[in-house]
Amino acid sequence: MAMEFSSDVWPDWCPGCGNFGIFTALKQALKEAGVEKEKLILVSGIGCSGKIAHFVNVSGVHTLHGRAIPFATGIKASNPTLHVMVHGGDGDLLGIGMGHFVALGRRNAEILVVVHNNGVYGLTKGQASPTLALGTKTKSQAFPNINQAVNPILLGMAAGYTFLARGYAYNIEHLKRLFVEGLSHRGSGILEIIQPCVTWNNIVTMDWVAQNTYYLKDWDPLLKDLVQANEKKKRIMDLENGEKKALGVFLKDLTKKTHAEMVASINRAYLEHPPAEQNFLANGEMPKLDINRVLQKYSL
Numbered sequence: 001m002a003m004e005f006s007s008d009v010w011p012d013w014c015p016g017c018g019n020f021g022i023f024t025a026l027k028q029a030l031k032e033a034g035v036e037k038e039k040l041i042l043v044s045g046i047g048c049s050g051k052i053a054h055f056v057n058v059s060g061v062h063t064l065h066g067r068a069i070p071f072a073t074g075i076k077a078s079n080p081t082l083h084v085m086v087h088g089g090d091g092d093l094l095g096i097g098m099g100h101f102v103a104l105g106r107r108n109a110e111i112l113v114v115v116h117n118n119g120v121y122g123l124t125k126g127q128a129s130p131t132l133a134l135g136t137k138t139k140s141q142a143f144p145n146i147n148q149a150v151n152p153i154l155l156g157m158a159a160g161y162t163f164l165a166r167g168y169a170y171n172i173e174h175l176k177r178l179f180v181e182g183l184s185h186r187g188s189g190i191l192e193i194i195q196p197c198v199t200w201n202n203i204v205t206m207d208w209v210a211q212n213t214y215y216l217k218d219w220d221p222l223l224k225d226l227v228q229a230n231e232k233k234k235r236i237m238d239l240e241n242g243e244k245k246a247l248g249v250f251l252k253d254l255t256k257k258t259h260a261e262m263v264a265s266i267n268r269a270y271l272e273h274p275p276a277e278q279n280f281l282a283n284g285e286m287p288k289l290d291i292n293r294v295l296q297k298y299s300l
């Protein structure tokens, strides 16, 4: 099932890694949502999480540490008909890439940012990441964490993201629904996923998640009217200040224009003739670039 979205690259995450759950839920969601492979671009950063771009059989870029969002923003801006999603680790998106994380919320470009939140820098052997709670000591740290944690949902809300959700890597059915909803949202979205790292984070385990999370019930994420905005945001802050972490869709804000609509408001030709469909002329002629030579040079 959903095998058509598996590439022929072997997923080499550690056995039991939460990334497998994310991978499975994503493939099922793409199938259920009827996403055309050719229309989806998956952009990832550097980290264990970033490898997912090789494993999903869609177009993708495995880019630089912290720079997946600007890559994705450029792709979406040059061709607004594409579906674009970003996958990155908590270190990638909220450490080195935090400036870009905030900038995307301000733009409301239609990009879903998937935060693989494992509380550590998994690929580089388990250092504390920006989402690790103050005072936590995982097995690769000499001392408990002395820094306050960043909350991706609250930071995303402050930055202006219009879709906010949190899932859990091992609840594939629930996570699949979050992916489907996030992919259909018209605006910048964050899907934070609690992703156990079985090798380095011995604190956020399946037992920890069972005891410290709950599923949102009777919660309406829709925001259609600016008058309700402050009340809705205050309620999300109250949820996030609770002792346990809520799982589900917090916000689906339909009050803001998308980045593409904003660009079109200052450039009327933009949506009809986006940059990806324009010819690049050099001295009135197409430049003589043989793209096949470039592709041959960099292909395996």
Ligand SMILES: Cc1ncc(C[n+]2csc(CCOP(=O)(O)OP(=O)(O)O)c2C)c(N)n1
Binding pocket: 046, 047, 048, 049, 050, 065, 088, 089, 090, 091, 092, 093, 116, 118, 120, 121, 122, 123, 124, 129
């Ligand atoms: C510019 C730059 N700085 C540092 C690194 C080293 N580095 C590689 S992955 C990584 C952190 C990975 O942590 P995270 O983003 O949380 O991803 P995870 O491995 O946990 O999925 C770091 C610091 C790098 N590759 N490039």
Ligand code: SF4
Binding pocket: 012, 013, 014, 016, 017, 018, 019, 048, 049, 118, 122, 123, 196, 197, 198, 199, 200
């Ligand atoms: S180090 Fe952690 S995050 Fe990386 S593959 Fe292994 S279990 Fe997964």
Ligand SMILES: [Mg+2]
Binding pocket: 047, 089, 090, 091, 116, 117, 118, 119, 120, 121, 122, 129
């Ligand atoms: Mg991480």
